[in-house]
Amino acid sequence: MAIDITEPLSWKKADSEELLMLQGLQGNILKGHGRHFTANLFFRLDPARSLEARRLLRELANFHIVSAYRQLIDADTFKKAGKKRDGGRGAGAFVHVALSAAGYEAIGRGDVAPADPDFALGMGHPESIAALQDPSIETWEREFRTPVHGVVIAAHETPSSRAKLAAQIRELIHAAGGTVFIQHGAALFNAAGEGIEHFGYVDGRSQPLMLIEDIEAERKETGTDRWDPAFPLGLALVPDPGVPDDPTAFGSYLVFRKLEQRVRSFKLREQVVADQLDLMGADERELAGALIVGRFEDGTPVTLSPEARALKPGNNFDYTADAGSRCPFHAHIRKTNPRGSGGAEPEAEERSHLMPRRGIPYEDARREVHPAELPEADSLEEFQERVADKLPKNGVGLLFMAYNSKIAHQFAFTQAVWANNTNFPLQPTPPHGVDPVIGQGLLTAGEQKLPRAWDDPTEGVATDVDFGGFVHMKGGEYFFSPSLTFLRNL
Structure with a gap:
């Protein structure tokens, strides 16, 4: 009996052939x-x-x-x-x-x-x-x-x-x-x-x-x-x-x-965006970063909520009826997993570009303060006084690792056709800007758009965001x- 790789596998109910596969697979x-x-x-x-x-x-x-x-x-x-x-x-x-x-x-x-x-x-x-x-x-x-x-x-x-x-x-x-x-x-x-x-x-x-x-x-x-x-x-x-x-x-x-993650510059830019959106107080200002990433720091998807709610695992959602007024089209998690909202392919084909990720953080330069122990800030000025100096400028980041069955169709596609492409998603009207986290290439002024009020399109959008350039590729390779x-x- 041939191994069926077109379906998920129950390892606890594996037959003899599937068991051999699992024992021979790393x-x-x-x-x-x-x-x-x-x-x-x-x-x-x-x-x-x-x-x-x-x-x-x-x-x-x-x-x-x-x-x-x-x-x-x-x-x-x-x-x-x-x-x-x-x-x-x-x-x-x-x-x-x-x-x-x-x-x-x-x-x-x-x-x-x-x-x-x-x-x-x-x-x-x-x-x-x-x-x-x-x-x-x-x-x-x-x-x-x-x-x-x-x-x-x-x-x-x-x-x-x-x-x-x-x-x-x-x-x-x-x-x-x-x-x-x-x-x-x-x-x-x-x-x-x-x-x-x-x-x-x-x-x-x-x-x-x-x-x-x-x-x-x-x-x-x-x-x-x-x-x-x-x-x-x-x-x-x-x-x-x-x-x-x-x-x-x-x-x-x-x-x-x-x-490499330029943490101090990234978090400072979040504060600048919070000012652009007239967000006041530490809790409210966290929305600025959530609009950039697509999730609040605790993992709550911004398409579901304008505030952090510690949803676990916060994965049962899509972008139905969200035309960018809750989660922007260029937000990191929407760019790299559009969940059927990309407009370029049927959802089944869109899903085939995803990949299991196995990354882990690194610290070549030890952090002074753990991310979970940083003080809060109610304004840009307070952030600069109380927080900025405690954040690393460089020397820390993510060892990104992901497994693929076809590199061009998965990793390379996600990076080049989704993250780097200002014209993705196709709907409603591009350009939407590059992925603000992992996107490569020059930022074009006015392309990235953030809602000025969560889930209220009548308030318009901010277009002077220009968020990017805070993740730097330091080296890598394709392995088997x-x-x-x-x-x-x-």
Whole structure:
């Protein structure tokens, strides 16, 4: 029986073929690994020592990499036991490996490298940079300016346990003749225990769910009548070309981007916009940022409410009857998931561009004050006096990671055709401006429009917003996460 990747999967009711697929699939693809501390070990191998490089990957596959099935079993066991991951009592070490196109060549297996054209080019190729409107590779961090052969995601529950795991993996790579540079990540949480990013907004909402157990849990918790979170396995999975005769061997394209967040400039601009909209007092002024992002900091969708309400998970909504007077057309979450309101494609095709995201914040420069502990400000002047100096200018951001089955149709499409495109959405009348968070390219005055009064179009719009340029791409690459079957048989 062939694996059906056109539908979600119930892992607890998996048949024998599906079970083999889950045991041969790497973790983190169908569901995030959930650890709070990560080390991304980017490595380069010596093509003259390809035999040792293949031996390294076999070692990792046999003794370190966590399969999708083991990840799910471990998470379910700890959930039933009522144990929390805080304090190192969680599911333990997690390891995942992905190779770039250059990496397949370096291990002497370029003959079975995945055929995706964007993967083959690499993110640093001039054509890729032009298509995404990314900054010149000369401006990237030095480590990303030359081809990276692969990445090991090593994750654990505490910084010390992560350090031990990363050191162990690094020694294995060095022994095989490779070199390594490490990028650390660490989850951030607000006072309610929700994961956030450095601008202070709850992150990771609206994930496409490919496991029926997760879909049913969300249906019970918040309902799914307005937004269906169920997506097919094929949103992320493709047959592993390295094991063409095994119908249970699957992998996924991993998109990695290091995105620096200019937090102080972003939050200062929010305050300027709040003044433009005549918002008074800290609570009311929070609406300015919500209109930019599409959610309040606590995750409440602005299309549902003019104030923060801590909706969990705040995913059961669409933009029906919202012609930009509640959530602006260029708001970040509307640009990157229009929920049937884009006007360019049928909703089913629109949904096919989404991707499971597995990002985590990083701090190359330690923050002085945690985002959840910043004082409130009732005015721009008070913000400048009490808050601004406590915010990082640079050195912090997001390690963006997402799994794709076709890069051009998912990540590249989302970035170039949605986020960067001032003429998306098509309705009612573009232009609407670029995505104010991740949009690349020059801002054009007057394109971004914010309602002067929430859900009251008679009050008109503010067009002197010009919000953008606060997220900077520092480097990245396209990888493929092969099946354990492929890695174990190198």
